[in-house]
Each structure stands twice: as structure tokens, then as C-alpha cells.
Amino acid sequence: xxxxxxxxxxxxxxxxxxxxxxxxxxxxxxxxxxxxxxxxxxxxxxxxxxxxxxxxxxxxxxxxxxxxxxxxxxxxxxxxxxxxxxxxxxxxxxxxxxxxxxxxxxxxxxxxxxxxxxxxxxxxxxxxxxxxxxxxxxxxxxxxxxxxxxxxxxxxxxxxxxxxxxxxxxxxxxxxxxxxxxxxxxxxxxxxxxxxxxxxxxxxxxxxxxxxxxxxxxxxxxxxxxxxxxxxxxxxxxxxxxxxxxxxxxxxxxxxxxxxxxxxxxxxxxxxxxxxxxxxxxxxxxxxxxxxxxxxxxxxxxxxxxxxxxxxxxxxxxxxxxxxxxxxxxxxxxxxxxxxxxxxxxxxxxxxxxxxxxxxxxxxxxxxxxxxxxxxxxxxxxxxxxxxxxxxxxxxxxxxxxxxxxxxxxxxxxxxxxxxxxxxxxxxxxxxxxxxxxxxxxxxxxxxxxxxxxxxxxxxxxxxxxxxxxxxxxx
Numbered sequence: 001x002x003x004x005x006x007x008x009x010x011x012x013x014x015x016x017x018x019x020x021x022x023x024x025x026x027x028x029x030x031x032x033x034x035x036x037x038x039x040x041x042x043x044x045x046x047x048x049x050x051x052x053x054x055x056x057x058x059x060x061x062x063x064x065x066x067x068x069x070x071x072x073x074x075x076x077x078x079x080x081x082x083x084x085x086x087x088x089x090x091x092x093x094x095x096x097x098x099x100x101x102x103x104x105x106x107x108x109x110x111x112x113x114x115x116x117x118x119x120x121x122x123x124x125x126x127x128x129x130x131x132x133x134x135x136x137x138x139x140x141x142x143x144x145x146x147x148x149x150x151x152x153x154x155x156x157x158x159x160x161x162x163x164x165x166x167x168x169x170x171x172x173x174x175x176x177x178x179x180x181x182x183x184x185x186x187x188x189x190x191x192x193x194x195x196x197x198x199x200x201x202x203x204x205x206x207x208x209x210x211x212x213x214x215x216x217x218x219x220x221x222x223x224x225x226x227x228x229x230x231x232x233x234x235x236x237x238x239x240x241x242x243x244x245x246x247x248x249x250x251x252x253x254x255x256x257x258x259x260x261x262x263x264x265x266x267x268x269x270x271x272x273x274x275x276x277x278x279x280x281x282x283x284x285x286x287x288x289x290x291x292x293x294x295x296x297x298x299x300x301x302x303x304x305x306x307x308x309x310x311x312x313x314x315x316x317x318x319x320x321x322x323x324x325x326x327x328x329x330x331x332x333x334x335x336x337x338x339x340x341x342x343x344x345x346x347x348x349x350x351x352x353x354x355x356x357x358x359x360x361x362x363x364x365x366x367x368x369x370x371x372x373x374x375x376x377x378x379x380x381x382x383x384x385x386x387x388x389x390x391x392x393x394x395x396x397x398x399x400x401x402x403x404x405x406x407x408x409x410x411x412x413x414x415x416x417x418x419x420x421x422x423x424x425x426x427x428x429x430x431x432x433x434x435x436x437x438x439x440x441x442x443x444x445x446x447x448x449x450x451x452x453x454x455x456x457x458x459x460x461x462x463x464x465x466x467x468x469x470x471x472x473x474x475x
Contacts, residue, residue: 001208002035002036002208003029003030003032003033003034003035003036003208003209004030004035004036004038004205004206004207004208004209005026005027005029005030005035005036005037005038005207005208005209005210005211006026006037006038006039006040006202006205006207006210007022007023007026007027007037007038007039007040007061008039008040008041008042008198008201009023009041009042009057010041010042010043010045010048010049010194011041011043011049011050011053011054011057012045012048012049012050012053013050013053014053014056014259014260014261014262015056015057015060015259015260015261016251016258016259016260017243017251017258017259017260017263017273017277017280017312018213018242018243018251020060020064020260020273020277021240021243021277021278021280021281022211022212022213022240023060023061023064023066024064024066024274024277024278025211025238025240025278025282025300025302025305026209026211027066028278028296028297028300029209029211029238029300029302030069030209031297032297032298032300035208036069036070037066037067037068037069037070038068038069038070038071038076038078038081038205038207039057039061039068039070039071039072039073039081040071040081040082040083040201040205041054041057041072041081041082041083042083042194042197042198043082043083043084044083044084044191044192044193044194044197045194046084046191056261058073059261060260060261063260063264063270064260064270064271064273064274065270065271065274065293070205078204078205078206083192083197083201084191086197086201087190087191087192089200089204090186090192090196090197090200091186091190093196093200093230094153094185094186094192094196096230097153097155097156097185097226097229097230098138098153100229101156102155102156102225102229103153103154103155103156103185104133104134104136104141104153104154104156104182105133105136105141105144105145105151105152105153105154106129106132106133106151106152106153106154106182106184107133107136107141107144107149107151108129108132108133112132113129116129116130128179128181129154129181129182131182133151133154134154134156134182150188150189151188152184152185152186152187152188153184153185153186154182154183154184154185155182155183155184155185155196155222155225155226156182157177157180157181157182157183157222157225158177158225159177159178160177160178161177162174162175162176162177163175163177163180163221163224163225165220165221165224165234165237166237167217167220167237167238167239168236168237168238168302168303168305169214169238169239169240169241169302169305169306169307170214170217170239170307173217173220173221175218175221177221180221180222180225181222183195183222184196185226195219195222195223196226198223199223199226199227199230199232202235203227203230203232203233207235208235208236209235209236209238210235210236210237210238211238211240212238212239212240213239213240213242214239214240214241214242215242216239217239220237220239238302238305240281240305241281241305241306241307241308241309241310242309242310243280243281243309243310243311243312244309244310244311244312245311245312246311246313248309248311251312258312260273263317266366266367266368267336267337267340267366267367267368267369267370268317268321268366268367269321269324269325269328269336271292271293271324272317272320272321272323272324272325273317273321274293274296275289275290275291275296275320275324276316276317276320276321278291278296278300279316279320280310280311280312281305281306281308281310282300282302282304282305282306283304283306284299284304285299285301285304289320290320290323318365318366318369319365321365321366322364322365325361325364325365325366326361326362328361330354330357330358333357333358333361334350334353334354334357336367337357337364337367337370338350338353338357339367340367340368340370340371341353341356341357341370341371341374344371344378345378352461355417355457355460355461356374356377356461357370359453359454359457359461360373360374360453376447376449376452376458377461377462382448382469382470382473383448384444384448384449384474385448385449385450387450388444388448388449388450391440391441391444391450392441392444392474395437395440395441397431397433397437397441398437398441398444399475400431400433401427401431401433401437401438401441401442402441402442402445402471402474402475403475404427404430404431405423405424405427405441405442405445405471406445406468406471406475408423408426408427409423409459409464409467410464410468412464415460415463415464416460417456417457417460418456420456420459420460421456424438424439424442424455424456427442439455442455442459443455443458444474445470445471445474446458446459446462446467446470446471447462447470448470448474
């Protein structure tokens with residue numbers, strides 16, 4: 001049996017990290033077994049469809065290097081791969097269920113359903129449709145349809161017995177049938193619900209492994225009843241633990257940048273995001289945490305997915321991302337940092353900026369972080385820190401070092417790092433000063449502080465004019 005997994009998002013907005021993690025896990029399972037990875041767009045809820053969301057899905061998968069074997073853009077033998085283009089498929093199966101007595105027409109209007117929901121809320125019990133139309137005869141239902149009424153079709157769930165199924169993560173799951181609702185399969189407008197369409201499509205597209213969030217654990221019994229009544233073979237289920245915040249609350253939009261594109265635009269690398277998301281709820285056999293996509297495919301075992309909620313930790317993501325940033329070429333490093341510098345400070349010289357970002361490469365955890373690290377090179381104000389001032393006051397060599405450095409640096413014709421190094425060495429040799437007395441004195445004079453990047457780089461980036469202004473204030 002060839003392994004076939006699917007990622008089936010709805011185009012209702014940005015792709016958040018929980019959704020992308022589901023996509024990644026499905027991809028790894030299929031590729032681990034040399035199987036097929038299918039993209040299916042589930043857009044039967046047209047009211048929630050968001051302009052541009054479809055393109056975000058395509059762009060995200062491309063950036064994350066998850067190649068789709070079948071889908072809207074690449075085609076395949078089981079298309080169409082957009083549910084709204086498959087509307088002619090679902091009524092046949094709904095009618096089959098009605099004819100078998102496993103589904104029924106429901107004419108309850110919204111007012112009645114709202115009343116039932118309010119009653120359940122008042123009684124503090126979960127809402128379940130009460131089966132008011134469950135016992136209508138087929139003939140009576142067809143007469144009402146003939147007069148223009150537009151019913152929904154509901155699944156007729158048995159009211160006795162249990163549904164039992166195995167999940168690769170959560171093990172044996174057992175549900176009482178009398179606690180399952182007669183869910184809607186087909187809406188009155190002719191569109192299938194997600195709960196019906198996903199079963200039909202998974203069967204027709206020969207999906208072998210269904211990977212989705214654990215919020216579907218309680219819906220799966222109803223899906224399995226549909227598989228049985230339609231004579232379909234059930235897939236292998238892999239339900240993923242939910243992603244929560246630091247307080248254990250379900251991760252939502254209120255947490256800020258939890259969508260892939262927002263993270264990407266802040267300078268997080270797609271391969272780092274994928275690497276981190278796999279670690280949300282899954283542990284490798286070794287202590288290794290940094291994986292390439294090919295390594296993840298080789299190492300991934302869904303049986304090592306944890307049942308417990310996975311905590312989204314932005315600091316851990318930054319730690320992972322920093323590993324990838326350290327390996328970037330200078331051009332790629334420039335690409336993820338310059339837009340943030342330009343937004344903050346306006347257009348900058350490329351050569352100067354590339355030098356700037358390069359010296360901070362090993363300290364950077366995401367692209368936008370470059371702004372906070374480099375403020376010293378953009379601030380107009382110059383103020384000597386208290387600790388630095390004390391150093392100058394207690395060091396009898398500092399004044400001579402600063403004066404000679406000032407004299408020599410202003411005469412420098414070629415403003416390059418190696419030339420600046422020569423000036424510093426000349427000052428030290430002329431005054432027989434070295435170490436902290438030499439380097440710290442100059443650093444404080446040019447920057448006002450005792451810490452920062454390598455001194456020659458700091459001087460180069462500040463520039464001769466700024467160096468001159470700063471030293472005037474300290475002498």
C-alpha cells in the first residue's frame with residue numbers, strides 16, 4: 001500500500017503555526033515512506049473565505065520546501081483538488097445514505113435551532129440536535145421538498161452501542177453513540193459540510209494516513225460511522241496535541257506573530273520554523289535538535305509524538321533560528337536584515353550595511369532583531385556610560401591614548417578596517433600601551449561605552465565624521 005497523506009487547509013486567513021505543523025507532520029510521514037503528499041483546499045464554507053488566503057497557502061508550502069505531489073497547481077489523478085470544484089460529487093453519497101436509512105432530511109429552521117442551543121446553554125449541557133426530523137418518512141420529506149422547502153441532510157447516528165478506533169498517538173479511543181450528534185452532511189444550499197466532504201474526499205483520493213489536530217478526536221467516531229455505512233476503508237489516524245502558550249492556554253491570534261508569514265516577514269527562516277515546529281510535540285531518539293528537512297524525513301517516527309499539549313516558546317524558536325542564521329551567506333543575511341534597517345532608518349549604503357550585519361551574524365536570532373543590536377551606529381546622541389567614565393578618570397594613560405588616536409585617525413586616507421587596525425597598533429607602539437589601557441580607552445572615546453563589536457569594526461561603521469564628533473566631547 002502506497003502511503004498517501006494530505007494537507008487540507010481552508011482559505012480563511014493566515015496560516016498559523018499549529019496548522020503549518022500539521023502540514024509538516026503529514027509531509028514527513030509521506031516522504032518517510034516514499035509516498036505522495038496531496039494538497040486539498042477545503043473551501044465549502046464560502047462565507048469564511050478570505051481574499052488572498054489561497055496564495056498564502058501556496059507560498060508557505062513553497063517557502064518551506066514541501067513539494068506537493070498532487071494539488072490545485074500541479075494536478076493529479078484524483079482532482080479537482082479544490083472542494084468547491086467537486087460539488088457534483090457529494091450529493092450521490094448523501095443520497096446513498098438517505099436511501100439506506102443512515103441519513104435523513106431535516107427541515108428545522110434556524111429559529112428552532114437557536115432555541116435549542118439557548119436551552120442547552122441555560123441547562124449548562126452540550127448542545128446536541130434533538131432528532132426532531134429523524135423519524136420523518138422518506139415520502140413525507142420528498143413531498144415537502146417538492147413544495148420548495150430546502151432541507152439539510154443529517155447523519156443518522158445509532159443511539160446505542162459504541163464506536164471504537166485506534167489512533168497512532170492516543171491509542172484506543174471509545175465513544176458512546178448516544179453522545180454523538182446527528183451532524184449535518186449537506187447544507188440546504190447544496191454544499192457539503194467539512195464533516196462530510198473530508199470523508200468522501202479522503203476515500204476518493206486514497207488517503208492512507210489522516211494527520212490533524214486532536215480537536216477532531218471526538219468527531220472521528222462520526223466519520224468512522226460514515227466510512228462503515230458507505231463501505232469505505234478507514235485510514236490510519238494521527239491526531240496531534242494542541243499547541244498552547246506559556247500558561248497552557250490554546251494558542252490563538254491574540255499571541256501576535258504566530259502565523260508563518262508574520263514570522264517569515266520578521267526574519268525567521270522557513271527551514272528553522274519547520275525544524276522548530278517538528279519539535280512541538282515530537283522527540284527524536286537522540287538529543288539532536290537541529291535537523292535539515294532531509295534529516296527530519298529520515299528520523300521522523302509518528303509513534304514518538306507526545307499526547308501532552310506542546311508549548312509554543314518564541315525563545316526556543318529564536319534559538320533554533322539562530323543556528324540557521326549563523327550558516328547564511330552574507331547576501332542571504334543581508335536579505336533578511338536590510339528591510340528592517342531600511343524601515344527604521346531609511347536607505348543605507350549596501351557595502352556599509354553588509355559589513356554591519358556580518359559582524360552581528362553570530363549574535364542574531366531573527367532578521368528584525370538587527371535593529372535593536374545596532375542602535376549605537378544610528379543614534380545621533382553621544383553619552384558616556386557611568387562605568388566608562390569611571391574607567392577614564394582612573395586611568396592615567398587614557399588621555400594620551402585618545403589624543404594620539406584622534407590625531408592619527410583623522411589623517412587616515414583609506415577608511416578600511418585593516419587601516420584602522422594599523423592606526424590602533426601605531427598608537428599602542430608609540431605610547432608603549434597595550435591591552436585594556438589601549439583598546440578600552442579608544443572604545444569609550446569613540447562609542448561612549450565599554451562593550452560592543454570588535455573595535456576596528458565599530459570605528460569603521462561609525463565613520464570618521466562621527467568619530468571626530470564623539471572624541472571632541474570626551475577630551
